[in-house]
Amino acid sequence: MIQHDDTRVIGIDLGGSNVRTAVVNAQGRMLARDQDITPARERSEAIVRAVLESVTRVLEKAHMAASDLGAVGLACAGLSSPETGILYTSPNLPGLKDVPLADLVEKELGKKVLLMNDANAAAIGELHLGAARGARNFIYITISTGIGGGVIIDGKIYTGSIGFASEPGHMVIDDEGPVCYCGSKGCWETLASGTALERYARQCIEEGRKTSILDYADGDAERVTAEDVHKAAQAGDALANEVIARTAYYVGVGLANLINIFNPELIVIGGGLSNIGDMLLKPAYDEAKRRAFPQIYQAVRFARAELGDDSGLLGAAIFVLGEMDGLGRLSIR
Amino acid sequence: MIQHDDTRVIGIDLGGSNVRTAVVNAQGRMLARDQDITPARERSEAIVRAVLESVTRVLEKAHMAASDLGAVGLACAGLSSPETGILYTSPNLPGLKDVPLADLVEKELGKKVLLMNDANAAAIGELHLGAARGARNFIYITISTGIGGGVIIDGKIYTGSIGFASEPGHMVIDDEGPVCYCGSKGCWETLASGTALERYARQCIEEGRKTSILDYADGDAERVTAEDVHKAAQAGDALANEVIARTAYYVGVGLANLINIFNPELIVIGGGLSNIGDMLLKPAYDEAKRRAFPQIYQAVRFARAELGDDSGLLGAAIFVLGEMDGLGRLSIR
Numbered sequence: 177m178i179q180h181d182d183t184r185v186i187g188i189d190l191g192g193s194n195v196r197t198a199v200v201n202a203q204g205r206m207l208a209r210d211q212d213i214t215p216a217r218e219r220s221e222a223i224v225r226a227v228l229e230s231v232t233r234v235l236e237k238a239h240m241a242a243s244d245l246g247a248v249g250l251a252c253a254g255l256s257s258p259e260t261g262i263l264y265t266s267p268n269l270p271g272l273k274d275v276p277l278a279d280l281v282e283k284e285l286g287k288k289v290l291l292m293n294d295a296n297a298a299a300i301g302e303l304h305l306g307a308a309r310g311a312r313n314f315i316y317i318t319i320s321t322g323i324g325g326g327v328i329i330d331g332k333i334y335t336g337s338i339g340f341a342s343e344p345g346h347m348v349i350d351d352e353g354p355v356c357y358c359g360s361k362g363c364w365e366t367l368a369s370g371t372a373l374e375r376y377a378r379q380c381i382e383e384g385r386k387t388s389i390l391d392y393a394d395g396d397a398e399r400v401t402a403e404d405v406h407k408a409a410q411a412g413d414a415l416a417n418e419v420i421a422r423t424a425y426y427v428g429v430g431l432a433n434l435i436n437i438f439n440p441e442l443i444v445i446g447g448g449l450s451n452i453g454d455m456l457l458k459p460a461y462d463e464a465k466r467r468a469f470p471q472i473y474q475a476v477r478f479a480r481a482e483l484g485d486d487s488g489l490l491g492a493a494i495f496v497l498g499e500m501d502g503l504g505r506l507s508i509r
Numbered sequence: 510m511i512q513h514d515d516t517r518v519i520g521i522d523l524g525g526s527n528v529r530t531a532v533v534n535a536q537g538r539m540l541a542r543d544q545d546i547t548p549a550r551e552r553s554e555a556i557v558r559a560v561l562e563s564v565t566r567v568l569e570k571a572h573m574a575a576s577d578l579g580a581v582g583l584a585c586a587g588l589s590s591p592e593t594g595i596l597y598t599s600p601n602l603p604g605l606k607d608v609p610l611a612d613l614v615e616k617e618l619g620k621k622v623l624l625m626n627d628a629n630a631a632a633i634g635e636l637h638l639g640a641a642r643g644a645r646n647f648i649y650i651t652i653s654t655g656i657g658g659g660v661i662i663d664g665k666i667y668t669g670s671i672g673f674a675s676e677p678g679h680m681v682i683d684d685e686g687p688v689c690y691c692g693s694k695g696c697w698e699t700l701a702s703g704t705a706l707e708r709y710a711r712q713c714i715e716e717g718r719k720t721s722i723l724d725y726a727d728g729d730a731e732r733v734t735a736e737d738v739h740k741a742a743q744a745g746d747a748l749a750n751e752v753i754a755r756t757a758y759y760v761g762v763g764l765a766n767l768i769n770i771f772n773p774e775l776i777v778i779g780g781g782l783s784n785i786g787d788m789l790l791k792p793a794y795d796e797a798k799r800r801a802f803p804q805i806y807q808a809v810r811f812a813r814a815e816l817g818d819d820s821g822l823l824g825a826a827i828f829v830l831g832e833m834d835g836l837g838r839l840s841i842r
Contacts, residue, residue, distance in 0.1 A: 255804055264804050313670045329662060336772025337646045340805045343769040348800060350684050350695075351762045360765065360800040362683075429684045432693065436676040437770065439669025467681065467693040471588055471597050472673045 183246040183500065186234065187493030188281075189294060189485075190227060190252040192216050192268025192321065196485065197230040199238040199245075200493035204305055206486075208237035219271045224280045231285065246500055247288040249492030250281060251297035253324065257339040261291045267322055267357055290496050294488045296333050296342075298446060298481070299326025300498075301491030306482035307444045315440045316481070317344065318447035319427065323365040327438065333495070345369070349429045368426035370402045370449040377405050377419045387415035406452045423449075424456050428463025435468040435476055446481025453480075516579040516833065519567065520826030521614075522627060522818075523560060523585040525549050525601025525654065529818065530563040532571040532578075533826035537638050539819075541570035552604045557613050564618065579833055580621040582825030583614060584630035586657065590672040594624045600655055600690055623829050627821045629666050629675075631779060631814070632659025633831075634824030639815035640777045648773045649814070650677065651780035652760065656698040660771065666828070678702070682762045701759035703735045703782040710738050710752045720748035739785045756782075757789050761796025768801040768809055779814025786813075 181202050189196040191214060198209040210233045215222045227250075235242060254266025261278025263269075278291040299316035302308045308316070308328070316326040323345030327334040335341050345365035346358050353362025354372075366372055377389060381397045388411065390397065392404035408416035431443065445457065457478070465473050483490060514535050522529040524547060531542040543566045548555045560583075568575060587599025594611025596602075611624040632649035635641045641649070641661065649659040656678030660667040668674050678698035679691050686695020687705075699705055710722060714730045721744065723730065725737035741749035764776065778790065790811070798806050816823060 255802055265802075329667065334662065336805075336808075337774035338772060338808045340802065340808065341770065341772035343802065343805070346769045346802065347680070347766045348762050349681050351682050351759070358802060426684070429681050433680045433766075436679045437674065439671060439674035441670035469588055469598075469673065469676065469679065469691060472669075472676070475669075475671050475673065 183497065184238075184240065184244060185246045185493050185496050185500075186231060186248045187489045187491070187496075188227060188231070188248065188250045189297070189488035189492060190214065190223070190250065190269070191294065191488070192253060192266075195226050195230050196489050197227075197234040198486075198489050198493065199234055199240065200490065200497070202497060204490065204494055204497075206490070208234050209489075210234040210237065214269070216269055217271070220275045220280075223269060223271055224277070227281060228284050242285045242287055245285070245287050247290065247496045248281065248285060249297070249494075249496035250278060250289050250291050251294040251488040251492040252277065252291065253294045253322075255340055255343070256291050256293060258290060258292050258335060259339055261289065263291065290492075290499060292492060292495060293324070293326070295324030296326040296335065297491035297495060298483070298487035299328055299444075299491065300333055300495050301483050301487040301489070302444050302446070302481055303328055303331070304494050305490055306487060307479040308442055311442045313438070313440050314442035314444060315344075315434055315438060316444045316446065317431075317434075318481075319368065319445065319449040320370050320447035322371065323369050323430070324447075325434075344430065344434060347430060347433060349426065349433065364426070364430040368423055368430055372426070373402050373405060373419060373423040373449065374400055376422060377416070380415055380419065385415050388413045389416050402449055402452070406455070409455060420452065420456055421459055424459035425463050427456065427460035429467060431460060431464035432467035435464060435472050439472050440476055442477045442479060444479050444481050446484070446487060450480060516830065517571075517573065517577060518579045518826050518829050518833075519564060519581045520630075520822045520824070520829075521560060521564070521581065521583045522630070522821035522825060523547065523556070523583065523602070524627065524821075525586060525599075528559050528563050529822050530560075530567040531819075531822050531826065532567055532573065533823065533830070535830060537823065537827055537830075539823070541567050542822075543567040543570065547602070549602055550604070553608045553613075556602060556604060557610070560614060561617050575618045575620055578618070578620050580623065580829045581614065581618060582630070582827075582829035583611060583622050583624050584627040584821040584825040585610065585624065586627045586655075588673055588676070589624050589626060591623060591625050591668060592672055594622065596624065623832060625825060625828060626657070626659070628657030629659040629668065630824035630828060631657075631816070631820035632661055632777075632824065633666055633828050634816050634820040634822070635777050635779070635814055636661050636664070637827050638823055639820060640812040641775055644775045646771070646773050647775035647777060648677075648767055648771060649777045649779065650764075650767075651814075652701065652778065652782040653703050653780035655704065656702050656763070657780075658767075677763065677767060680763060680766060682759065682766065697759070697763040701756055701763055705759070706735050706738060706752060706756040706782065707733055709755060710749070713748055713752065718748050721746045722749050735782055735785070739788070742788060753785065753789055754792055757792035758796050760789065760793035762800060764793060764797040765800035768797060768805050772805050773809055775810050775812060777812050777814050779817070779820060783813060
């Protein structure tokens with residue numbers, strides 16, 4: 177299949193909170209978009225239906241039919257295989273276990289669907305349209321509920337021998353650390369994610385530590401979010417600052433590992449928790465500096481992700497566009 | 510420069526204990542070899558002299574002059590840059606710090622010298638002539654005094670943005686673990702190397718634990734080696750078995766990280782400590798299985814390195830042969 181300039185594809189980002197779809201042209205520009213709540217706790221049929229409904233709406237907005245599409249890129253959190261199109265397991269979508277997700281969507285649309293990990297898609301998005309333009313070897317990290325990552329090597333996404341790479345969020349940084357849903361202990365995301373930050377804040381509050389964090393959460397420790405902690409920290413709350421500093425420390429330990437392993441030229445950080453900004457990221461980079469080889473650390477540049485919630489969506493679209501021209505290269509910028 | 514079938518190169522493996530050299534032909538066959546003790550505690554001049562003397566001897570053995578050589582591949586433990594030819598730091602060769610090692614050897618021989626990390630060289634050796642023949646994505650790990658690694662992606666060594674990758678031995682697996690020479694804490698090699706095993710054995714002995722390990726070390730706790738512990742374990746000593754099981758556990762934690770990060774098809778394990786064999790490696794693989802995603806673990810195969818002490822030597826030679834033909838591919842097998 178040859179990619180013409182008038183090729184249009186759909187990118188889908190199926191997340192634990194939202195399903196996002198967009199029609200994207202061969203230049204990487206969004207022509208229409210749609211967003212809906214993901215029925216995350218329901219069975220696979222309901223989730224697939226939500227995806228298809230969003231696709232129908234976005235096609236309507238673009239005044240297109242499915243037959244006008246080149247192909248579809250479907251990004252989803254969790255362990256999936258681009259080759260089989262099967263989603264094996266997703267932490268945020270428990271109803272999707274060993275589901276042939278690409279096939280299910282493909283059957284309804286009559287168009288080729290490529291399934292990929294959402295962080296890998298976001299890495300591709302940032303590479304072509306965001307903070308990593310021009311990079312050859314870089315790592316995208318998203319810190320939110322969990323921690324995901326995508327590794328770009330020589331300008332291409334690295335997916336490993338059968339498409340499962342990479343899962344840096346499940347790199348052990350404290351072998352006796354908290355139990356992870358994956359079955360291991362002390363995975364990076366059990367200590368450095370938004371969930372980890374919130375859990376530690378609640379634990380300190382329940383232990384009776386003096387803090388104003390509860391003022392931001394209607395007095396309910398169970399409802400404390402990372403955003404509440406951030407607000408309290410900005411207002412000078414000591415515990416809130418301690419909680420963020422602790423999370424930053426663990427973010428930095430994991431970054432040091434990735435630096436020593438990959439010698440990347442660039443690390444791009446996205447995800448909801450990164451919105452805390454310098455208060456979280458500066459001490460994280462400092463901890464990484466303390467731990468990584470100085471020569472390797474000096475070679476790395478850090479950047480904030482630029483595409484926000486659109487990175488997965490755009491990356492999924494760009495990935496299928498790249499596959500379509502058969503060269504692994506895109507006609508965009 | 511075009512590689513002809515009669516091209517001959519020299520591979521050098523400069524280690525903390527020995528300097529090994531070999532003349533290797535374009536088919537990857539050793540035509541002559543030499544080995545000498547490394548003056549590891551001396552200054553760089555003495556170390557370079559030892560390398561040059563070994564090269565002189567191996568050329569004599571092969572009835573060749575330096576002018577007959579295509580080029581030279583020089584593998585060395587530590588952080589080095591293939592582009593600048595500088596060795597920045599080497600744990601086992603403290604005299605070599607920010608030394609332009611490739612230039613120094615090049616000046617004397619009048620031939621191009623390519624400097625590379627010894628574990629990267631060993632990975633190349635195992636890929637072309639050893640346990641990883643035919644693999645596309647694999648990781649070579651050497652467990653000895655420290656832990657080194659080389660990552661092969663799409664059939665080529667992955668060296669990162671400026672040649673420092675990869676240093677998996679300095680991946681943190683216990684953020685509050687033992688202090689590492691690199692400045693970090695709880696690096697994989699502080700817990701899973703031969704040095705770590707020996708330190709823990711000595712510590713237990715000094716704490717008065719009942720064991721026969723000392724019988725293998727002339728009664729001197731300070732002289733206990735990994736080999737002594739292995740012998741005592743084979744004879745049924747409880748502490749020796751515990752020490753090996755503990756090391757295996759940590760080996761497994763690090764392997765799980767590499768599996769989750771790289772989704773490799775194969776992990777090849779070499780280095781002195783791996784000679785303990787199944788007693789160390791089987792429980793290590795079991796721990797990796799407990800920690801890695803089941804789907805990713807199922808996709809990996811483990812193998813013992815096949816080239817032993819020759820892996821770095823041969824890999825360094827093969828790497829320069831590959832660079833010479835300008836295609837990154839070799840005419841061997």
